[in-house]
Amino acid sequence: MSLPLTADRQVTHEAPERDLLKRVWTNAGWFSVTTHQRLGKRYIITAFIFLLLGGIEALLMRLQLGAPENTLLGPARYNQIFTLHGTTMMFLFAVPMMEGMGVYLVPLLLGTRNVAFPRLNAFGYWMFLGGGLLLYGAALTNTIPDAGWFAYPPLSGPQFSPGKGVDVWAQMITFTEISALCVAVELAVTILRMRAPGMTLNKIPMYCWAMLVQSFMIIFAMPAVMVASTVFLLNDRTIGTHFVNPAEGGDPLLYQHVFWFFGHPEVYIIFIPALGMVTAIIEANARRSVFGYPAMVLALVGNGFVAFGLWVHHMFATGLPQIGEAYFTAASMMIAITSGVQIFCWIGTLWTGRLRLTTALHFVFGFIFIFVMGGMTGVILASIPLDLQAHDTFFVVAHFHYVLIGGALFPLFGGFHHWFPKFTGRMIDERLGKLSFWMLFIGFNLTFFPLHLVGLNGMPRRVYTYPVSLGWGPYNQLATFGAFIIAFGGVVFIANVMRSRKLGAAADANPWDAGTLEWATTSPPPNYNFECLPVVAARQPLWTDSPEQGSVVGLRDDRREVLVTSFLEAKPQSRYVIPGETIWPFITAVGFSIGLYYSVFSFAGYYVASVLGMIGLIGWFWPRRPLELRP
Amino acid sequence: MIGTRTLDVSELQPFEISNKSPLFWGQVLMCAIEGSMFFILIATYFYIRMSVDVWPPPGVPSPKPWFATLALIPLLASCVGSYIASEAAKKDDRRRMLLGLGLNLALAVLYLVLRGIEWRRLNFTWASDAHGSIVWTILFLHTYDVIADLLMTTVLILIIARGRYGEKQRLGVHVDSILWYFLVGIWIPLYVVLYWGAHLVGGAR
Numbered sequence: 001m002s003l004p005l006t007a008d009r010q011v012t013h014e015a016p017e018r019d020l021l022k023r024v025w026t027n028a029g030w031f032s033v034t035t036h037q038r039l040g041k042r043y044i045i046t047a048f049i050f051l052l053l054g055g056i057e058a059l060l061m062r063l064q065l066g067a068p069e070n071t072l073l074g075p076a077r078y079n080q081i082f083t084l085h086g087t088t089m090m091f092l093f094a095v096p097m098m099e100g101m102g103v104y105l106v107p108l109l110l111g112t113r114n115v116a117f118p119r120l121n122a123f124g125y126w127m128f129l130g131g132g133l134l135l136y137g138a139a140l141t142n143t144i145p146d147a148g149w150f151a152y153p154p155l156s157g158p159q160f161s162p163g164k165g166v167d168v169w170a171q172m173i174t175f176t177e178i179s180a181l182c183v184a185v186e187l188a189v190t191i192l193r194m195r196a197p198g199m200t201l202n203k204i205p206m207y208c209w210a211m212l213v214q215s216f217m218i219i220f221a222m223p224a225v226m227v228a229s230t231v232f233l234l235n236d237r238t239i240g241t242h243f244v245n246p247a248e249g250g251d252p253l254l255y256q257h258v259f260w261f262f263g264h265p266e267v268y269i270i271f272i273p274a275l276g277m278v279t280a281i282i283e284a285n286a287r288r289s290v291f292g293y294p295a296m297v298l299a300l301v302g303n304g305f306v307a308f309g310l311w312v313h314h315m316f317a318t319g320l321p322q323i324g325e326a327y328f329t330a331a332s333m334m335i336a337i338t339s340g341v342q343i344f345c346w347i348g349t350l351w352t353g354r355l356r357l358t359t360a361l362h363f364v365f366g367f368i369f370i371f372v373m374g375g376m377t378g379v380i381l382a383s384i385p386l387d388l389q390a391h392d393t394f395f396v397v398a399h400f401h402y403v404l405i406g407g408a409l410f411p412l413f414g415g416f417h418h419w420f421p422k423f424t425g426r427m428i429d430e431r432l433g434k435l436s437f438w439m440l441f442i443g444f445n446l447t448f449f450p451l452h453l454v455g456l457n458g459m460p461r462r463v464y465t466y467p468v469s470l471g472w473g474p475y476n477q478l479a480t481f482g483a484f485i486i487a488f489g490g491v492v493f494i495a496n497v498m499r500s501r502k503l504g505a506a507a508d509a510n511p512w513d514a515g516t517l518e519w520a521t522t523s524p525p526p527n528y529n530f531e532c533l534p535v536v537a538a539r540q541p542l543w544t545d546s547p548e549q550g551s552v553v554g555l556r557d558d559r560r561e562v563l564v565t566s567f568l569e570a571k572p573q574s575r576y577v578i579p580g581e582t583i584w585p586f587i588t589a590v591g592f593s594i595g596l597y598y599s600v601f602s603f604a605g606y607y608v609a610s611v612l613g614m615i616g617l618i619g620w621f622w623p624r625r626p627l628e629l630r631p
Numbered sequence: 632m633i634g635t636r637t638l639d640v641s642e643l644q645p646f647e648i649s650n651k652s653p654l655f656w657g658q659v660l661m662c663a664i665e666g667s668m669f670f671i672l673i674a675t676y677f678y679i680r681m682s683v684d685v686w687p688p689p690g691v692p693s694p695k696p697w698f699a700t701l702a703l704i705p706l707l708a709s710c711v712g713s714y715i716a717s718e719a720a721k722k723d724d725r726r727r728m729l730l731g732l733g734l735n736l737a738l739a740v741l742y743l744v745l746r747g748i749e750w751r752r753l754n755f756t757w758a759s760d761a762h763g764s765i766v767w768t769i770l771f772l773h774t775y776d777v778i779a780d781l782l783m784t785t786v787l788i789l790i791i792a793r794g795r796y797g798e799k800q801r802l803g804v805h806v807d808s809i810l811w812y813f814l815v816g817i818w819i820p821l822y823v824v825l826y827w828g829a830h831l832v833g834g835a836r
Contacts, residue, residue, distance in 0.1 A: 003638055004638070005636040005637060005638050006636060006637050006638070006639065007636055116653045116656075116657060117653075117654075117657055120657075181664055184660075185657050185660045185661060185664075186657070188656075188660055189653050189656045189657050189660065190653075192656060193653045193656060194653065197638055219660055219663050219664050219667065220663070220667050221667075222664075223664055223665075223667040223668035223671060224667070224668075224671050226668065227668060227671045227672065227675070231672075231768055235757075235764070235768075239757065239758065240757070240758040241757050241758060241761075241763075241764035241767075241768070242758070242759075242760050242761045242763075242764050243675070243679075243761060243764050243765070245761070246682075248759075248760040248761055249679060249682065249683040249688065249760045249761035249762060250679065250682075250760075250761040250764070251678070251679070251682045251761075254675065254678050254679070254682075257678070258671060258675070261671070520633055532637075534633050535633075535636075535638045536633075541633060542633070545634070546634070547634070547636065549633055549634050549636070550633065550634050550635065550636030550637050550638060551633060551635075551636075551637050551638070552637070552638050552640055553637045553638070553639050553640070553641070554639045554640040554641030554642070554643075555640060555641075556645075561645075563640060563643075564647070564651070564652075564653060572638070572640050572643060573643070573647070573651060574643050574644045574645070574646070574647040574651065574652075575640065575643050575644065575645045575646075576645075576646070576647070576652070576653060577645065577646065577799075579799075610775075610779075614779075614782060617783075618786055621786070621803065622790070623790060623795060623796055623797060623799065623800055
């Protein structure tokens with residue numbers, strides 16, 4: 001299939017037209033912004049601040065555990081710190097960070113001007129911020145959840161967790177889930193319907209495939225956690241429902257099932273976008289298209305499906321029927337197949353490419369090493385007898401830090417270095433970048449490798465201290481030492497970013513000579529991304545010389561017009577005017593936030609949220625002046 | 632390299648009011664989110680049933696489905712109103728849009744009244760036991776969604792009646808009908824679970 005392109009016409013915009021495009025896409029104000037790049041950056045920066053907070057909490061824990069019978073933190077404070085650490089890292093850092101990268105990058109990679117629903121995007125960001133402020137605002141008043149990041153009842157129930165900490169935790173989840181769901185819907189529709197003409201399904205950049213799979217996982221998994229945290233836990237605590245109360249026919253295991261039906265896919269929601277980043281980095285730095293594209297896509301989709309059949313492997317120690325457990329063991333081991341396929345494809349790509357050893361590629365190598373290690377302990381833990389031995393020990397802590405830091409954080413740092421020129425218009429310093437990589441890599445392994453051993457020696461997780469006589473001291477000392485190397489690596493990274501965004505060499509449109517569309521526009525891109533939307537005929541359009549490639553003309557410049565293309569073939573289907581900027585998504589988010597904050601104390605808060613939210617939504621949808629700019 | 636050749640799209644429809652619009656796809660995905668939530672709640676209903684001996688609990692009579700079944704008539708009929716409105720939105724027929732939305736709203740309000748009457752007959756609350764919790768939660772959340780959609784429908788009626796609307800608002804009418812079909816459609820399995828579930832999986836274990 002080829003699109004009817006017309007030969008050789010001047011396509012660059014004349015100056016007055018460009019001015020018009022600029023004016024149409026001007027930002028209306030700080031609270032009204034709907035430009036995907038600005039919102040993406042806000043997501044990234046906000047999530048990074050939460051990473052720092054979560055990191056400080058991790059250091060506090062490591063300091064406490066660094067010596068036996070330490071008294072730096074008491075048991076109650078330690079419980080609060082590890083709960084804050086896990087909650088922050090999962091809900092306020094990892095997912096929003098991945099969403100932020102997606103919000104920034106996906107429209108650029110697809111060759112369009114914005115996401116499909118820009119106002120929803122703004123609303124999602126403000127809800128995320130509202131959730132973060134709830135958790136840390138409450139922490140400032142010493143109302144801190146302390147039942148772990150998954151808050152199992154009965155420990156988290158009204159009887160054993162009095163006070164408002166767990167309620168704050170449960171409602172904070174609602175905020176971040178709403179935010180993630182907004183981004184999932186808008187990115188899925190953007191990827192399905194707003195690709196550049198000619199970008200058929202088998203030409204979508206792997207990163208966008210990853211974001212599509214992730215979006216669908218969010219859509220099917222996140223409602224479960226809202227049911228678990230809000231309907232079960234919060235309602236049991238505040239209005240006296242009995243979902244997890246065995247005395248009245250409820251069941252605490254019900255909570256675990258529903259929580260992990262979300263919780264396991266959640267891990268992949270964090271990690272699948274990272275796989276897409278890895279592919280993008282490898283393609284650009286091995287200077288070839290990824291080896292085994294169809295296998296990679298199928299592996300990603302397969303990962304997405306299998307992820308929903310794994311949740312019980314978090315519950316092997318709860319005494320479920322063995323036949324069911326056996327199924328979940330088999331499913332858990334299947335993940336090794338889909339992950340293995342991808343690792344092989346990456347190695348094949350690296351092997352046959354012409355490598356350029358950038359900082360980003362260093363992080364990818366670090367990822368492959370650490371992630372394979374974590375994957376192997378994962379296969380070990382999928383086996384029930386071994387899991388029962390290692391359950392709730394530091395072996396599990398070591399395992400999931402290997403897969404999460406290795407599988408998500410290293411690719412994320414790699415991606416950040418890779419796309420830094422696009423974000424800021426300046427090159428990031430490679431020497432400092434590599435220094436921070438080595439510090440993070442060495443520090444990480446020093447911290448978490450000993451935890452495998454101390455876990456196998458029987459050290460349980462979530463204890464605030466341990467006696468000298470058990471001999472766990474040296475392992476923990478080493479881990480604490482490693483944690484500080486990680487911290488210094490982080491400082492080097494931050495210093496590098498701060499310095500490079502002011503003093504780095506100016507970046508041109510495509511500093512890496514990469515092949516995908518985000519590198520076809522200036523660094524940083526204008527608000528409208530591309531003066532003319534591209535038409536593509538290959539997976540790496542910038543590496544391809546084809547008569548079927550070119551530019552779209554005929555979109556109106558005097559309003560925010562984008563092109564809608566068909567779902568499979570990406571044939572142009574219609575034009576579509578995306579709405580202008582308005583403050584109403586912000587007002588709506590504030591209204592919802594006020595109500596949901598109040599709901600921590602009383603069910604009536606939901607009615608407040610509904611009324612305020614409805615007012616916001618009416619303002620949001622009320623018809624406004626014509627969409628066109630007056631000439 | 633992006634060459635110098637061009638693809639002219641100026642002939643394309645500037646605003647598609649149909650199922651090809653991105654907004655339609657967004658609405659479908661929003662419905663998928665709601666659907667996942669109700670799916671989890673249905674699973675919860677049966678899970679709770681499995682963990683107790685007697686269902687419904689002693690003192691709670693088996694639900695009598697005839698009234699809820701009767702109430703299905705206005706509910707299903709209200710979809711006709713949605714259909715008329717969304718077809719009229721595609722053709723920009725203001726009178727029929729108002730007719731369809733009004734019909735939808737009137738029948739849905741009638742349905743809500745019937746549901747309210749049915750609801751008052753429950754002799755347990757969310758705080759009675761786990762059975763009460765799940766039944767009330769399903770009823771509450773579905774009713775909440777229905778009311779939210781009806782408020783949106785009311786706002787659309789106001790906008791269309793004022794007469795100062797454009798393609799975006801017509802697309803809104805179409806997409807509103809999609810949400811309404813979903814809310815009616817999802818009620819069918821919920822209705823089966825709530826009113827027939829106890830007959831199918833009830834009694835003493």
